[in-house]
Amino acid sequence: MRKKSVLVIGVIFSMLFLTISPAHATEIKPSNIYVVKVGDSLPDIANKYSISIDELKVTNGLQSDVLIAGQKLWVPILYEVGAGDTLGDISFAFHASVETIKTVNGLSSEQLYTGQVLKITPKKMTMQGQHILMTKEEFKDWLFNTQVNREIRLIQQHHTWLPSYKHFNGSNHFQMLMGMENHHKQTMGWTNIAQNITTFPDGKVAVSRPLNIIPEGTIGPTANSVGIAIEHIGNFDLGNDVMTKEQQETIVYINALLCIKFGLTPSIDSITYHHWWHMKTKERVLDATASYNVKSCPGTGFFGGNSTTSAKTNFYPLISDKMEEILESK
Template identity: 65%
Template sequence: MKNIFILFFLYLVSINFNVVQAEASDSTNLYSVQAGDTLVKIAKKFNTTVKELKIANGLQTNSLFVGQKLWVPIIYQVKAGDTLDNIASAYHSTVELIKAANNLSTNILYEGQKLKIPPKKMLIKGNHILMTKEEFKEWLSHHKFKRKIRLIQQHHTWTPSYKHFNGTNHFALLKGMENFHVKEKGWKMIAQNITTFPDGKIAVSRPFDIPPEGSIGWKANHAGIMIENIGNFDKGFDVMTKEQKETIVYITALLCLKFGLTPSIDTITYHHWWDLRTGERVLDNGKSFAVKTCPGTAFFGGNTTKSATKYFYPLVKDQIKKIMNEQ
């Protein structure tokens, strides 16, 4: 445990150093929010709109925090040897966006030419933001949250299951769950903060600063982040894809790093460990009529504390080390 905390400290130091270096560059398009900033002020400063800032950065509200990182458009002066591909890669954009923003009909550039470089747009519908696991890493690193997170919840949907996913209907499934949670359950919005899909994609839906809702109870929810994994992972039903397995481990490791958590039964919890009637944590001692099998009796070797400790937590710990070594 001591080694993990030391590595975590070094990770934070390395991130802070890299951010300072980036902010020192005159040509960066990653803006650090200052005291007194609002989205309206930042949009005006960079000649864009609040809507464009929210789409580029996956913002679900207008709230900002000092030190939060935002992708913003910049004006770039072309240098000898520049190409649209290289510029797009260097400034978190795409060739198509640059050409559209500058009314370019070809990829030909000339030295001294000034180009507006708009940041990439995230895939957003309503309050749902769809990402790859790599995009989630970036999104998470740029955001700050006011709520204290001490617990990562693992769930499975049971339904929708794999038979309901066709490879492109991420938003339709999210909307279906949202409608059920609001209309049938009476909750304010979709219950989960995060959803993972069989293809490895991730959706952030319920803002992190709003606790999740559901039968797991207040004690788990008030300081928790809820991950809902699409699929029925009870034995004999859906066999989890390699892509979804990798994503679940990866984002759990990222959340541990973000919120300073060491993987254990006290920081990464399964829905199965909580009594539906009382909201109390019962671990492996719950009666079958009082607990769910969620996240599934075949979830990474099972849904018990023993299986989590033997099969799931070691994967998360290894992933934490890999992420830190990549910095």
């Protein structure tokens, strides 16, 4: 079996060779990842890999020009094809798409030959302004490449109530996000959209408010200061929207990913419902309060109910099981 080389694109006419073994792309970990160092800047990294700052930001779902040491960025490479390599293998290993590889390299088919050098451009993310729209699998990659420089100990669960399922047409994700952002800023007087993360009926997930910025909203400073807020599109009070299987799976999956990322064990102290927080005092009251002092959020039908018993019985076990599944697949 022969060794192959990866040429990392550098400044014009300057290339750095990295040796990779074993032979097949499927057997190697992606090497087109740049780990941010202290003092790095987007212009420096973009210049090093001969791409634009905007392309670097869209490729990595960057919401600002601020970088944090340890953050991982997908960057373009040149890859030398080895015996047995396929475009599918290469695209999977290097976070690219088969069609993009073919287009960039002028390939009319998927046939490759040993020694062929391909320019591999990582996939671009779907972004509009600060909003990043992803599949749950794309969210996994994005999350574990991201560095968060504040303490996270609490994952908040909310439902939007309004907008609900009837407002979602399958393609208006960004329109809904912008509507919520405008409402939160103009009507509520908050500095930005309140939630960090939003899930949709089709299973897509969006990151809007950067994870390094604490959420805003009525749940109060105690929960927000160490929290990440997730809004689930829909009215999940009994008798209203029935959550889709796709959204259910995404909610469980992203909560599991967040628990892994921040070292949390699913419990009432790490995954909280808005319903457990007093509207006036902003203190956590769990189930012990009059109904008019709390919201029903994330809904009386959210994974079997919005009580602590429902969470312990119906929600946390699903997240724990998914965490084990994710960790075993690594």
